Amino acid sequence: MKKKLILAAVSAMSLFALAACGSSSEEIATMKGGKITVQDFYDEAKTDSTNQSLIRQMVVLKVFDEKYGDKVTDDMIDEQFDSYADQYGGSDAFESALESAGYTTKSYREQLKQNLSLQEGLKANMDITDEDLKTAWDSFHPEVEAQIIKVASEDDANDVLDEAKKDDADFGEIAKDKSTDTATAEDGGTIKFDSTSTDVPTEVQTAAFALKDGEISDVISATDTSTYTTSYYVVKMVKNQDKGNDMDKYNDELTEIAQNTLLNDSTFVSSTIGTELQAANVKMKDSDLADLLSDYITAADTEDSTTDSSATDATDSDAATDSTEDSTATSESATDSSAE
The missing domain is CATH 3.10.50.40 (Chitinase A; domain 3)
Incomplete structure (x- = not known):
């Protein structure tokens, strides 16, 4: 993650946080002949595409953190935090950048935990096949x-x-x-x-x-x-070294490659997120945001439909095979009877 990615959503996050605090009638500013309330601000802020993306992110990360957060260890967070700090030239420079962007070390580590929870949740939904491992082997x-x-x-x-x-x-x-x-x-x-x-x-x-x-x-x-x-x-x-012919020797590395391939597959990611959102029974209570997660849900439904279709095709194929085998057996039986 580069600097611009680390800090990209902070300003929008600060705005949304303001809208979320206090009662809807609480006044943010007053002037002659009018005022601006928290509700006024929220109504304006929620229509901004950047803020809508932030809300989507908040919902998705919350769902995955609740379900998969226990899979994320402090060591995993430390490793990622230190990696990003190195890109800034050390922990002092990195923490200064975080402070300027509105983060504390604690709040940013919590953000890393949520991101890692999403990653763990995606991995938990993966079905790595032998074919996936063979594909990974080709480039390993x-x-x-x-x-x-x-x-x-x-x-x-x-x-x-x-x-x-x-x-x-x-x-x-x-x-x-x-x-x-x-x-x-x-x-x-x-x-x-x-x-x-x-x-x-x-x-x-x-x-x-x-x-x-x-x-x-x-x-x-x-x-x-x-x-x-x-x-x-x-x-x-x-x-240098040649990888030889023993795939099993590098099973961990090949699994990592296969997992990373799926993590970069937008279809897999979207459908998995949609499945988890449905399992968590997520409801958008604001009618203006009702369709905010619809692309994830559609991706999940499409994946389910494709899977069901494949299963049906396989069942039909098996049934056809069984029918052919039964017909063949009947024919052979009739032939045996005629011979007798």
Whole structure:
């Protein structure tokens, strides 16, 4: 999650919180000839698309937190919080950004818990099949150890590559001196990752996995889709490994890939959310917001209809097979009778 995503909904959340507090007749402001009440504010705020998205989010997260929140541990929250803090350059800078956006550390951790509850709830509704695991296997590469150098420009990367390919070059020392990747530079660019890792861009992973031990890549460019900035990498493979033919050895990793595939499948996510909203008997009491969750409910109903149709087709197919087998048996019996 990048900075703009972490803080995107805060202003809308603050507005909605104001509308939710106090009685509907409580006055927010007065002036000659008039006043603005909490109800006036709510009536205006609820029609805003940003606030409507926030209400949807609040309902969905509340439902999943109530049902799946006990699956979320403090360690899971700590790991995600620390990961986001690293993107801000450390906990002090991150906590300052949260404070500026209206969060406290406690309230933001609660937000993380709700988000993780949603993720756990989605996973609980997954049915990972052998076919899903086989599909994950096709794109999977086991953990490798490599050294990376990250720089800001292609010219810098070409200079690094020329220096790294000299006979007496020490790739680790070059990484310490030139790499802008603060997480790895101090350790000579050393990093371990597999194809499920999120710390290394996909473009870098793909190039690295094709290298033999001791081999150095060409310059690799990778663009961050959230900031639209491009970084350039040079990679040296330390220890690569072939995945072999034993899928069972990597079952946990393959399951994670299959789960992430479904988490990125909007049809699965929408239908699952709709199913959970129906199970929780969610009712939108404001008539102006009555259809706010209808797309989720429609997705769930469509999925149920498709599943029922598939089950019916399978039953009909089985019945047809049984009928054919019965007809064949009857025919064989009649043939035996004629022979006698």
